Amino acid sequence: MTTYAALLRGINVGGGRKVPMAELRALIEELGHTGVRTHLQSGQAVFTAGQGDEDSLAAELAAAIEKRFGFPVDVIVRDHAYLRAVAEACPFPAAELAPKQLHVTYLSAQSDPERYAGIDQAAHLPEEFRLGDRAVYLYAPDGLGRSKLAEQLSRTRVTKGVVATSRNWNTVLKLVELTAGED
Numbered sequence: 001m002t003t004y005a006a007l008l009r010g011i012n013v014g015g016g017r018k019v020p021m022a023e024l025r026a027l028i029e030e031l032g033h034t035g036v037r038t039h040l041q042s043g044q045a046v047f048t049a050g051q052g053d054e055d056s057l058a059a060e061l062a063a064a065i066e067k068r069f070g071f072p073v074d075v076i077v078r079d080h081a082y083l084r085a086v087a088e089a090c091p092f093p094a095a096e097l098a099p100k101q102l103h104v105t106y107l108s109a110q111s112d113p114e115r116y117a118g119i120d121q122a123a124h125l126p127e128e129f130r131l132g133d134r135a136v137y138l139y140a141p142d143g144l145g146r147s148k149l150a151e152q153l154s155r156t157r158v159t160k161g162v163v164a165t166s167r168n169w170n171t172v173l174k175l176v177e178l179t180a181g182e183d
Contacts, residue, residue: 001034001049002049002079002080003035003046003048003179004047004048004080004179005077005078006057006058006075006076007044007077007078008044008045008074010074011042017073018069019065021038021041024038024045024065025038025045027065028061031060032049033048034047037178039178043073043165044167044171046175046178054076054078054082055077059075061077062074074163074165075163076108076165078106079179080176080180083172083175083179084180085133086132086135087172089132089133090102090104091137092130092137097169099168099170100169101141101169102168102169102172103144103166103168104135104136104166105135105136105153106135106164107134107162107163107164108134108163109134110133110134111131111158115157119158126141127139127141127149136153138153144168
């Protein structure tokens with residue numbers, strides 16, 4: 001049995017694409033998974049599965065969400081070891097920063113650094129980004145909502161063909177905590 005976090009992209013924001021967390025928990029249980037919990041309303045669920053891998057579990061959950069709620073939702077599933085490794089590999093001094101200043105964008109696949117070559121990092125300072133293992137770390141001192149660099153990182157030429165969903169540092173750490181002990 002492995003504990004996973006499912007990261008749902010773009011739900012429960014701006015009044016559309018509503019996925020109530022109680023219904024999401026019930027749906028994941030109906031798929032045969034156990035220990036189901038959700039975190040916040042923005043699309044994090046933790047569950048234990050006895051079979052399947054990250055990609056097959058993400059596809060299964062995405063299909064079930066679309067069938068139940070009537071719209072597609074991109075889903076990334078990651079296990080505890082990966083989530084812990086991403087947190088530990090943070091290239092920025094996380095302990096010295098406010099959690100709203102540091103974000104991780106989880107990617108469905110490893111992204112080619114060439115995708116980011118057209119982004120002039122110097123033009124966005126003091127904001128910075130670094131690539132990780134299927135992740136992009138973003139330091140945005142004024143928060144994600146005001147980040148011009150985040151806009152560049154989310155453009156289609158950078159994200160085409162890859163599911164990308166961002167979480168602030170508090171959520172990154174909470175997902176490590178919620179998935180601990182079962183991997």
